[in-house]
Amino acid sequence: DIQMIQSPSSVSASVGDRVTITCRASQGIGSWLAWYQQKPGKAPKLLIYAATSLQSGVPSRFSASGSGADFTLTISSLQPEDLAVYYCQQANSFPLTFGGGTKVEIK
């Protein structure tokens, strides 16, 4: 199985700050990676697919990069509504697996 390791597990930042979350796969997965945002008490929401493609309707302050085994999600200017847990997910092979999540808090 492909293991997905996210870091950090939590981050606290101020409104307007740049926030970066990393995700590392235990083996190469090409661009078969998605990022999700889960706000408290809600279902997850797809933010990024194919490693770098922004899902329709997602604000442009969200961006992502990477391929192979190392990936990054960036929030360029943190907003209060970005309070959430963010998950990466590999779509390369079954079983599909998620990272452990990164909790983003607002200072």
Next chain:
Amino acid sequence: QVQLVESGGGVVQPGGSLRLSCAASDFPFSNYNMHWVRQAPGKGLEWIAFIHYSGSDHYYADSVKGRFTISRDNSKNTLYLQMNSLRADDTAMYYCARDQSAGENWFDPWGQGTLVAVSS
């Protein structure tokens, strides 16, 4: 608006069974692969099952293999998860989710979830 609505959750004793349903609307259900993903209380996301749009192929996480069965009725636009031999560690919110597009195995949209609690 594309929508997925889960139902069938509840409290069940260890060793018991439960069947979850996921009603799909406003998209051609029979054209899309579907998944179940669960989340234990306070924990992360765990993918547990996949079914091909035709119903002809399935994959499961090891944690549920042999106990859970994913199925679909394309005539009713409904996805199912039959859960047998339930254990305390199956307690979770269960989400159904659609492939964003054909065969790519990332999920959009998600349902709102249905809660399963396994307890004596």
